[in-house]
Amino acid sequence: MKRNFLPILFWGAVWGICEASIGYILHLASVALPGLPGALMFPIGFFCMYRGYKSTGKAIAPSYIAAISAAIKLVDFLLPGHVVIRVVNPALSILMEGLAVSGVYALFRSPGRAADYARVLVMGVLWRALFALYLFVISLYGLPAALVTSGASTLLRFVLLESFINSLIIYAGLALAPKLAFHKRWKIGPVAATTALFTAIGLQVIL
Numbered sequence: 447m448k449r450n451f452l453p454i455l456f457w458g459a460v461w462g463i464c465e466a467s468i469g470y471i472l473h474l475a476s477v478a479l480p481g482l483p484g485a486l487m488f489p490i491g492f493f494c495m496y497r498g499y500k501s502t503g504k505a506i507a508p509s510y511i512a513a514i515s516a517a518i519k520l521v522d523f524l525l526p527g528h529v530v531i532r533v534v535n536p537a538l539s540i541l542m543e544g545l546a547v548s549g550v551y552a553l554f555r556s557p558g559r560a561a562d563y564a565r566v567l568v569m570g571v572l573w574r575a576l577f578a579l580y581l582f583v584i585s586l587y588g589l590p591a592a593l594v595t596s597g598a599s600t601l602l603r604f605v606l607l608e609s610f611i612n613s614l615i616i617y618a619g620l621a622l623a624p625k626l627a628f629h630k631r632w633k634i635g636p637v638a639a640t641t642a643l644f645t646a647i648g649l650q651v652i653l
Contacts, residue, residue: 453501456639458514461494462646465515465540470653484608488543488570489615491515495547496620501634505552512544518643521650531589539577546573566616570609578605 468490472483494515495508516537522528546569554565578601581591593604 450502450504450507452634452636452639454498454507454510455514456634456642457494457498457501458511459518459639459642459646461491461511461515461540462518463642463649464490464494465519465536466646466649466653484604485611486615488573488608488612489619491540491543492547492566492569492612492616493619495544497632499547499551501632505548505555508547508551509541509544512540512547514643516540516544518646518650521647525651531584538580539573542573542576542580543569546570546576562620563613563617566620567609567613570612571605574605574609 465487469483469487472486476482491512495511498507498511499505501507519537519540520533522533523530550565550569550572554568578594581594585591585595592600594601
């Protein structure tokens with residue numbers, strides 16, 4: 447586990463950096479383009495989880511990476527003025543993404559491009575279905591859950607359409623990965639991991 451800790455910490459922190467920076471910009475843009483964050487942020491998170499999985503060879507690695515990214519998101523609790531559910535919901539969605547990716551990797555290890563596409567499609571549908579179920583439960587208590595209370599079209603767009611878009615982006619990335627330098631295994635040391643972690647926390651506090 448000690449050998450795997452640094453890659454998991456590094457990729458969890460990189461995901462946190464992306465959530466705090468790219469995610470922040472995409473959520474601002476989502477006012478004009480609804481669904482944009484969901485269409486792009488899961489592929490970014492998947493890239494981090496995929497790299498962690500490839501570095502460790504452990505199906506549980508994506509869940510650990512997601513837990514680190516979610517913990518960075520919860521740093522907002524240390525700052526005044528944040529609405530609890532607006533901090534909790536993104537962190538929970540990240541955790542569900544990690545559980546979905548770990549679960550699919552644990553159950554379906556078949557190699558091949560067709561299997562890759564099927565797996566990433568299932569991953570997207572699975573974590574979104576879990577998150578929609580959570581939103582349905584909290585909606586019963588009067589908490590905001592627009593994805594499940596705004597009608598079937600909104601829910602289907604979130605669970606099915608965005609998952610389909612994600613699967614195309616991720617599949618294209620997996621197809622290109624062997625041709626790119628980042629496909630190679632990186633040797634991640636303590637300095638790189640801790641620098642990424644503190645950068646992620648700093649961006650989360652600032653933004």
